[in-house]
Amino acid sequence: MSLLDVRDLSVVFQRRGERPFTAVDKVSFTVEPGQTVGLVGESGCGKSVTSLAIMGLLPKRGNKVGGEVLFDGTDLLKLRPNDMRDRRGREISMIFQDPLSSLNPVIPIGVQVAEVLERHQGRDRKQALREARDLLDAVGIPDPQRRLSEYPHQISGGMRQRALIAIALACKPRLLIADEPTTALDVTIQAQILTLLKQLVDDTGTALVMITHDLGVVAGLCDTVNVLYGGKVVERARRHELFAHARHPYTHGLLNSVPRLDSPRGERLHAIRGSVSDNIPWTEGCAFAPRCDNVVDACLEGPPPLEPTATGGDLRCNNPVSEEVTVR
Amino acid sequence: MSDPITQAGAPTPRSGNDKPGSGDDKPRPGMSERSIGVLGDRKKARLDELARASASDRGGVSLVRDAVRRLRRNPVAIVGASIVGLFILVAIFAPLIAPHDPVQRFDELTKNLTVDSIPGATAGHPFGSDPLGRDFLSRMIYGARQTLFVGVLATLIGLSLGVLIGAIAGAFGGWVDVVLMRLTDVMLALPSLLLAITLVAMASRSSQWTVIFAVAIVSVPIFARLLRGSMLAQRESDHVLAARALGVKERNIVLRHMLPNSLTAVIVQATLTFAVAILDAAALSFLGLGDPDINRAEWGLMLGVDGQRYFEVRPELAYYPALAIIVVALGFTLLGEAMREAIDPKNRR
Structure with missing residues (x-):
């Protein structure tokens, strides 16, 4: 228990x-x-x-x-x-x-x-x-x-x-x-x-x-x-899994917006568009949709469910970042 | 003992100290020890001395001591405290300072008394005497005693009642708070002196206690509001939330966490209220609503009876008590303002 x-x-x-x-x-x-x-x-x-x-x-x-x-x-x-x-x-x-x-x-x-x-x-x-x-x-x-x-x-x-x-x-x-x-x-x-x-x-x-x-x-x-995003769990994963292969566009964005010493010179720091207040109620769709790069039609048709992933975590996303893409 | 936390943590301070740049805290013994090799003996001694000095500086500096230290640097506080101190000394040692008994009548001074010839200053009586032949200086000195007595008691009673009401309102909130605060609103809506006069008039028999009580009651709503306000602020504070998170009982949260942190403002207010109490008590006596005992030396009464009646021939009889009242009230106000400044968290360093 x-x-x-x-x-x-x-x-x-x-x-x-x-x-x-x-x-x-x-x-x-x-x-x-x-x-x-x-x-x-x-x-x-x-x-x-x-x-x-x-x-x-x-x-x-x-x-x-x-x-x-x-x-x-x-x-x-x-x-x-x-x-x-x-x-x-x-x-x-x-x-x-x-x-x-x-x-x-x-x-x-x-x-x-x-x-x-x-x-x-x-x-x-x-x-x-x-x-x-x-x-x-x-x-x-x-x-x-x-x-x-x-x-x-x-x-x-x-x-x-x-x-x-x-x-x-x-x-x-x-x-x-x-x-x-x-x-x-x-x-x-x-x-x-x-x-x-x-x-x-x-x-x-x-x-x-x-x-x-x-x-x-x-x-x-x-x-x-x-x-968490907008009061809901959007992604759950083991630590290493999360840092290596973040699936939710929000998590992905968060990890990419951390400044790194080894990033190429002159490259701009990645930022997630908009702010927390730019959301829609979960009842209408995905609260992150207005800020999301991966947004699809389904995102505005109702709340995506939290579903188990192959790696043992959970994910609430219609169009997650591909598993092959690693955080840079 | 198998205390996992203690065991686990035992190595922590050491490993923390040895890391260079873990300079979280004040002088560490390790720092001076490392430097011994390079420093001469004299410098080493000097370092130890500095370390000791800074250590003793820090030991047990409470909020109160911190405030006192700031008060001592403030000239306004010094002036206020000097006036208040002198006043209190005079009041306490009145029998030693006063040249005469304040109720003794010197008949030789009033032998040829007419309205135009109130006895003025003479060798034995530098302030002259009142129309009854009582030494005015001695009465002024004993008046300090009476003023201090009335002021202290009225302030203490007002403070206690106000703190009680404010604490109950702040601790319980809800309808208790609403009822108590509307009551204080009613009291605050009336001018305080008018309210005090009403209270004295309601008493069947006038004595110095009716004055003290009336002046005390008038100050209650101010204390109550002030304390309730700080209690409400404390209720929302992080350390009260933290205490709740530790399961501290509600009674202890009020008594140990909310109340002590709310009291500072009230204590400062007490100093200011003291000044007001002196003025109100004097005003009541001046209006003839005070103690009917004609032997009692009281500044307000002296101002009202002797000063007012014989103002055209002997204005000093009004000036002396009026000046005394003003200076003492000013002293308490200055001290109170300085204290308010001293406990202001914005001035903390």
Whole structure:
């Protein structure tokens, strides 16, 4: 059984007097224990909303969540709020994008790590602080004893993200959702944090859902990749398969728009035409059609289904990029 | 212990440190050790000293200490704090400073009292005396005590009630929020002094407590609105979302994450409210709505009774208390404004 089995997850934002907006449209994917799964896409493709829906952290009002989120066989969406709260931080944790604003500015780092241990493991403050020091040490924060009493604004961005990772992994959760964990960091620190994350999930057997728009992150970390567009999964493949033979024109475009050192001089960087807002509703056709180079008549006649591919992935496209074409 | 995270991570700090250019963080012991070979002993000592200095600089600088440091560099804050400090010292040590008992009547000063001859300054009484022969300087000094007492109590009561209401509104939201905020709207719609006068008039018997209570109630809606606003902002903040993602209980999210982060603005407002409270309390006394006890030395009362009545012959009797009220209110306002600036996150470095 999969650790996490998301089935037809939908999130519809509905505000009074406005047309409902479907942010996540029947997204399904699974995460096996210990596996790292990527959710990739541009801003606005629904990747963060997906993660918040899994965690049950969407605002109570103004949205409708449908489908199932089976965690170890239990549908998280059907849990009572208190039961879900007991699982968050203990069985499922989450790391957010901006490490400074994700830490409470008026509480010392050590207490923030200790808080989650007190909450879920019933430790007293003294014991929790001792464990917090070990955790900070484990995520590579130098001089952890001193950091315990320091405030978030006193430590560097990299250290803050390390501290957040320590907090998220404090109770050894079985699933960690990382929502763009390196976006707010310097490139040099990004690599360190990714290495740390990879090492920690490998050693603890924690499954990782990596949400990112950065294909470099995917390349280094993920076993399986789900590419999202307009709130739907458009392509799913094993990492190597995806990078070698991306079938969906969108994935293909994404990979081709990464600048490369070995491209010929003077060649212009490839870009996908238009922007995320240039889409048509999935009910009318393929949302990517207005930006697609491979568009055919069928693309405007209804939503293409998500179909298994020969290489074990899934693909939602009427006219995919030929399997022989490799990404340049 | 078979703690997988700890075990897994144990080698991390070392490998992280040894990589050149992994310069994520502040001075590392490794850096100076590497340089020892090239540097002379004196320079080495100097390096260690610098490393120590920067380390101790950073230790436990809290938000409060950071704000205090910025306050000390601001001349406006210094002026405000000096006035406030002097005022508080005078109030506390009034019995030591005042030359006379504020209620003692010096009959020799009022022997030949007519409307035109309120006793002026003499050797023993530099500010003269009031028409009852009480030393005016001593009454001014004791007046500081009364003003501080009324101001502190009124502000504290207003602050507590306002924080309670604002926190409830901000934490619960929904109809609780709507009802509480409409109530504060009603209170804010009336001019504060008018509301205070109404409250005092409603009391069956006037005393200094009715003044304190009226002034406190008037300040409640400001505190409540301010705190509710920051609470709502905190509710949407990333660190509250992060706390939710860790399964922190709602009660702790409100008490440990939302409330402490919302309080700074309210504390600054308290300083400003203090100035307003002093002015309002003085105004009530001036209008004769204050404490009926004629022995109590109170600036507003002195201004209203002695100053106003004998303004044409002895204007000083109005100037002294009026000036005192203005300067103290100004002191608290300056300090409050400077504090507001000091905690402004835009000024944080």
